[in-house]
Structure formats: C-alpha cells, structure tokens
Amino acid sequence: MKPLGITVVLGLVVGALAQLTVPQPHCDSPEVEEAALVAQDYLNAQHTHGYKYALNRIEDIKIYPNPDGDTYVMDIDLLETDCHVLDPTPVANCSVRPKVFTAVEGECDVVLKKVGGVLTVTAFKCKTEESTEDLCLGCPALLPLNDTTALDFVQASLATFNNITANETYTLLEVGRMSTQIVSGGPIYLAEYVVIEADCTDDVCVPLNDTMAVRGICIARGLSIAHNVDCKMFSTLMPVVDANSTAGPALPPTIHVHEGNLSRKHGLKHHKLTALHDPQLVGLLSAESAESSEVVPVAPAVVGAAATAAVPTTAVPAASAEPAADSDSASDGSTSAEVPVVVVKRDVPITPSPVVAQTDSNSNGVVKMCPGRIRHF
Template sequence: WLQVIRLLFSMQLCTTLTVLGLLVTGSQAQGLMPTISLPPCDSPEAEAAALVAQGFLNTQHTHGYKYVLNQIDEIKIVSGPLQADTYHLELDFLETTCHVLDPTPVSLCPVRQKINTAVEADCDFVLANTTQGLSVVAFKCKTETESEGGCGGCLQLVPLNDTDGLQLIETSLDHFNKNNPLNTKFALLEIGRMESQIVSGGPRYFAEYAIIGTNCTSQDDDICIPQNHTVAIHGLCLAEGSANRVNCKIFAPVNTTLLLHINAIQLL
C-alpha cells in the first residue's frame, strides 16, 4: 500500500506541475499578443494623428488642390510589447480652393462648395507612433464629387480637353502675360478644372489653371522655358467668360516663405 500511495502522489505532483507550466506559458503568450484600444474620435490622440495624416496627404501630391480634414470616422490603436503602436484611421477630407503650391495654411483655405461641385476624399491611414513621433506608413484614398441637384444655371464641370475651355485658358494667359506688372512671362503648369454655365446667348466658360514663371520677360517672343520649381514663381489663375477677365494669385518660390507683395493681380 505504501508503494501505491507514493505512486499516486507522484502522478498528482506531475499533473500539478504540468498544469502550472501550461498556465505560465499561456500567460507569457498572452503578454505577447497585441492589444486594441478604441479611443473617442474627438480625443486629443485621434485629432493629433488625423492632422499628421492631413499634412502627409497635402505634401504627397504636387498637383491639384489641398484637402482639409472634415471628420474622423474611426480610430483603432494596436499596441504590442515588441513594436511601435500603430494607429488605424478612417478619415474624411474636403477639397479646398487652395492649390497645392499655395503657401496659405490649409486651415485658412476655403472649402469648395457643393454648388461648385465639391470633392470629398475618403481615406484609410496607418501611422506608426515611434520615439520620433507619428509617421504615416500606409494610406489609400478614393474621391467623390457632390453637386447641387436640379440647378439649371449652376456651373457644371466639363472635360479638361474641352475645346472652348482650352481656348479660354490660352487667350486669358496670353492676356495676363502681356499685361501683368511682374515683367515675367508665365507658362501653363496644369489645368485645375473647367466649368460651363448656361446663360442667355449660349454657354459661358470658366477655368482654373496653375502657371509657372519662365526665363522670359513679358515682352519676349522667344521660346520660353519654365524655371525649376524650387526657384520659380507660381500662380493660380481664374478666367471667366473672356480672355481679359482673368484673376491670378501669385505665389513665391516653394523654397521660401516669402509672400510677394503683389499676390493678386486682376485684369479686367
């Protein structure tokens, strides 16, 4: 009997040690598993991450217009002991009327209104929170347009290769080059958008386009070469209806923070 009791005790001790070992191993494994937190969308950490995403979005593209944060739809923070915390965000942005080359802070840029065909961007961002701060590691966006419905006299977007719209851009830029006080000839950099409006007498065209300074003066008729982006003067022009109705906002070179004294030139 004594041998049987010893054997049973030994088996029980072995079972107890095995269970304790499993508990310790499971606890260690659980400690290595990432944890997920869902802070409120209006929390300081959510807003800070969203502003980093906004700045990244506006510096990633050199064409078109700046975007401003509209709302935070969701934020999820994944934390792990062996890696930096990652922030997963779903964000809505609205297109502004400021060109990406415009040095105006995006917080001061007007949002494009629905009556002028607003553009919204739905984006997913992943940011890493390291000792150097938050940085974007991945993102994707899709854009949608939204306009006023049932508006007979509202502006309507037209394709960027529209013949009448291109003619307005060509003639208005030529008029601006011959009459601006900067004594600089500008070249077309890109077309932002073209619109038309039905009025009495036929459609009226509107165009937004970016320009860049060249190596020519206003009076030169030679072949003009656009200057390097880092040293060139840029601008955004709004042309309306006819060649001599053009308003251009001129920006300083992108490698300076200096704003030109003449930042808006309207030729009527």
C-alpha cells in the same frame, strides 16, 4: 470535449479577447484628431497636382498596442480646398470648395505608427470622387481637363494676363479645373490654372528651370473673345508658419510638369489624391477605399514632440514598389518627380475640440464613439 472542439473554442475565445483589447477612443478626442491632422498633412505632401485637401470627418479609429509602438488605423474623409498644392497657405486657412461648385471628396484609410510620441504614416489608400449632392440648375458643371474648347479659353485668358504684365511673361504650368455655366447670355467658361514665370523666344515660352521662378494661380471667367482674368502670385500669399509661430520665406514646393499636360487621355474632371501606398503589405487597409493596385513610394513624414530629432528614411525595396507616379498621371503613362521628404511639427491641442454627442436609438442612448463631427458638410 474532443481535442479539436477544445481548440476551436479556445481560438474563438482568444479572438474575442483580442477584439476587446483593441482601444477605440472617441473619434473627436484630441489624440485622434492629432493623428487625423498628421494624415491630412502627409497626404497633401504626396499630392503633387491639383489642390490641397482638408479634414472633414473622422469616420473610424482603432489603436493596436505593440511593444515597439502603437499602430493607428484610421478612416477619414477629406474635402478639396481652393488652395493649390503650390500655395504656401496652411490648409487650416484654406476654404473648402462649396457644393455648388462641385465639391471633391477624398475617402482615405491611413495606417500610422507612434513611437516615442512621433506619428509616422506607413500606409494609406484613398478614393477621390466628385460630390453630386445639392447641384442646382445653372450651377457650374465641371469639364474634363482635356476639353479642347475650354483649354482654348485658358490660353486666351493667359494671353490677356501676359499683355498687362510689364516685365514678366508667364506660361501654363497646370490646369486646376474647368467648368461651364449657363447665364442669361448663354454658356460661359470658368477656369483655374497655375502659371509659372517663363523664358520666351519667338513666341515659344519655356518655364524657368528655377526653384525661385514665380508661380501663381489664375481665375478666368467668360469666353475666349471676352473675359475677366485675375492672377495672384504665390509669393504674395501667406508664408508657412511652423508650430512655434515663427514665419519665414518658404520656397515653393517641387512639382513635376507632365509632358503633354494639356492633352490628358483619361478625361478626368478633377485631380485625384494618390491612390495607394502599402510597401510593407501591412494588411490593415480596408478594400472600400482602393482606386487602383498601384503602389506608390512616398516620403516619410514625422509629427510630434520628437520631430526635432532626425528620423531615418527607409527606402522602399524595388521589389515592392513601382516608379513614383501620382494617380492623375497613372492612366496617361507619365510619371512624377520624386517627392521631397516632408517633416511636419504639430502640437497636441491643449483643449479638446468641440464634441457633438451622437446617440444610437437602438442602444438605449449610448453615446457613439465614432464617427466624429462633420467640420464642413
């Protein structure tokens, strides 16, 4: 055999052996689920507008062993919950939004590094879109976040709420979602929006520049001239509970208010997850989940037994990253404030999660390793 032919054959053999040595554990194993929940919490920490997302399914997992720490490459599906990012309620206690109210899905490729039992997210790419399955005739239909008539309804319902509050006045911080529904009396509006305690002078209200300013979420239904509105302040909801089940008062997360937040140019109907973060160009992210080429510097989060030890933060070089911007604001030119460092402690489950065996009729009944079970729908 000629030298060139030998080289080609050896290259193919080495490549095949490399594929065989990449561990591919079951998608529903405790180790993989731990990594998926780390990714979920990390993505939520970078998501500065809209709602938290909950893990729905682990689509794929590959683990690349390295002397300096294993690399996890995951493909996960997430679903939008009804908990706003400012809501301190843990994601596990948040309800996934039903399909009849237009569910929003996130598909993310995430790269994690595990060193000394600590999992750290190093890169991710996400695509966020509405789920149009099982929508019924008469179900609420999402409206763009810059729909002027719906925004008038939001302001009218907020005025109603302020009229019944005794000592505080609130102003609009962010619109979460707006929709319209046909009922027996005609079309009505449904809106969810976040309010913040405000300082008002001559009918001009400015949000209090204070981390302790009261925030809450309002749900309104009806028309501008006749409606119901119910607001719940986040301070009255469940506090954050750490891995040791010790609860304490939690400061509200930092959030940046868009200038001109109510006149979005992109006309989106929902808040998107941050689209892309890959400052080191790891080359392990698939192309399917990319929504933009925007590189977003984000905060490192560490999880695992060694999370109590301080982990140094590596700054993203200016040459490899643009100013921080969430994917909601990318098209209207506004930027978000710096994302705070988030450290999450999560214990590995003692017992494995329930596993639903999936078989492939074309492989003689061999159980598939992936994708994993569906948690919601």
